[in-house]
Each structure stands twice: as structure tokens, then as C-alpha cells.
Amino acid sequence: MDKIAIIIVLLLAAFGHCGLIVWAYNSINATGLRRTTIKRIEKGILLIGLLLPTCAFVLELQYREAGSAISFESLQFVNKIYLVILSLFAIVAAPFWIDSRPVFSQSRDRSEQVVSHLWKPKVQGEFFRGRKFSIMGRLPLNEIGWMEVNQKKLLVDNLPQPLRGLTIAHISDVHLTGQMEPFFYRQAFDWLQRVKPDLIVLSGDIVDYDRCVADIKIIFDGLQAPLGQYFVLGNHDRRLRDPLKVSDRLIDMGWHDAGKDHASFLHQGLNVRVVGNELPWFRRVLPDAHAVESFGWTLGIAHSPDQFAWGVSIGCGLLLCGHTHGGQIRLPGIGPIVAPSWHGTRYASGVFERNGTIMHVSRGMSGIHPYRWGCPPEVSILQLADRAG
Ligand SMILES: [Fe+2]
Known part of the structure; x- marks a missing residue:
């Protein structure tokens, strides 16, 4: 009995320990802190995560009598407290963690995947240019060179008549790092252009390095939509050094910077407002809840899905986000473990609904981390439909 009890406590404590580390990692990456600060705190989290169980183990070894049976009662007092705290955390956190699994968190009744093509490179590694991706990209099952192009029908509450059937191309997390061949992006954008969406939305993380700003012209050339x-x-x-260079390049190519200024378009007599939100990283324009009231419908664009509550509060019919990359690695039957969000992996990717606001979180096209598993890059065409009709 003692043995079973200690095994249960140790398993619970291990789950609680890993859960705390992942929670701390996710949360620190959801903040608007500078990257260097986040990296320092990440190292601290990792160090504490390694040191605490090591110290507990060493303490136990030091005071344990040779040959004595292991039981919970025989543990050192401080280790008992440590294990109880971790186990309690595991018990409290488990329901929240289970509830954030994709099967429970996504609003599957609000979307239908109508088309989905998964493109795999003919030769593994054909799209990689940089050294890091060339090496890592050849690892078995690594999906960083894959691309899923899909069309999803979104069922929206009280969708105004003129917007029924409207198609929106959703691109996110392009991450121009110089590690991928431009053709990797171009073939997906060519597919988007062939489908002829009514408007195109790009929800952030466009360029990683100053030297790659010039690639915007090559990669986004010709990507246009009537609205x-x-x-x-x-x-x-x-x-x-100057993030506004990215904005300037795209503006020169006819894009609208929704993070700088809210926009609107008229579609079949309906005035639609496009509202950007770059929190917590940029505060170039603060979303004004009152200003949107005079519009017939609101489309929100935020980089982080943590802005879902904001989208709901201003009555967005649809909010488009990225940032979480689907978690990069999704374990079969479990889903993602890590995502840079205050909500952990709850909004890692997919379609979510709250109080009439639909949020679509894209897995994005690329990233700086050279591994994806069960989580291929994605570009989407979202077709709006009225839920009642
Ligand atoms: Fe990203």
C-alpha cells in the first residue's frame, strides 16, 4: 500500500512540476516584455525546474538509512511539503488542462472544413535555405517544409446579408528569416490568388531580421483582393531595429496597416470596420469600443489570441489571430503542450466562439523554431455563413 501511495504521489508531483514549468514558460512568453528579458526569465524557470527536484533527491539520499523501505512517512519533512504542494497543484490544474485540449476547447459546431490539401515537398529539404532549417528540416516527420491550404466555412451569428458567402484569406506568422526559399510562401499565395478571396488578412509576425525586410516585396508581390x-x-x-519598415513596405504594396489605423470597407451597402490590436507589444492605436458602433459589422485582427476578450467586448463578428503556431508540436490524442499565451494551449489553433464572436487562430506559415510535428504550417480561406441560414 505504501509503495502504491508513494508512486501515486510521485506521479502527481511530477505532473504538477511539469505543469508549473510549462505554465510559467507559456505565461512569460505571453507578456509584452523584451525578448532578452524573457530569455533570461526562461533560463531562470528552467534552472529552478532542474534544481528543485535535484535538491529534493539529494536531501533524501543524504538522510536515508541504507536498506530502509521507501514510504511517504519516511521522507524528509521539507520533501513531504514539496510533494504535497506539487500534487495539490496537479489535482487543481488537471481539470483546466483537460478542458483546454482541442477536442473540448474548440467550437467545432461553428466551422466546417470544406477543402484541405496538405502539400509535402517532393524532396525533403527542398524549401530550406538557411543552415538551421536545412539540418533540422531533414529530421524524420519534421513538417516545417509542409503546407496545408484549406477552406473553412465559419458559422457566424446574425451575419448581415451582404457578408454571407464573403471569403477572407487568413495568413499569419510568415516569419521571414531567410531560412525558407521564397517559393515556399509563393506557392501558397498563388493558391490563395487562384481561389480569389474577397479580402486578405495577415495577423502579424512578418519579418524576424532586418536583412529580410527586402524579401517582403518578392514574397507578397501580386497578393491582392478586391476589398x-x-x-x-x-x-x-x-x-x-525599425518595425515600421515592415509596415511601410506593405503599405507601399497597397496593404492597410490596421495596427496603426482602423480601416473600413463598403460591401454591398454595408459598412464594415477592420480593427487591429497589437497588444501587448505595440500600442500604436488603442481600439476604441465606441467608434465601432456606427458600423454594420466588425472584423478584428490581433496577433495574440489572448485578445479574444477584447474582440468580444467590442462586438467583433470575427477575430483573426496567430502567434501560437498551433503549439508547434501536437501529440496524438493529447494535442499541444506549449503555447505563448496566458491561456496556455487553449487557443493554440482552430475556431472558437464566445458571446457571438468567432475567433480563428491560424497555425501560421513558419517560425524560428525548426521543428513541427502534427502541426503543419497553414494558410486558410474563411468563408462566412450565417449560423441560422
Ligand atoms: Fe509567430
């Missing part, structure tokens, strides 16, 4: 192209910046764009 316009709109974008916001993401946390990675803030790493540039």
Missing part, C-alpha cells in the same frame, strides 16, 4: 489587404504586426516584428 483590400489588412495586417497587424506581431511580437517578432518588434525585434527589428
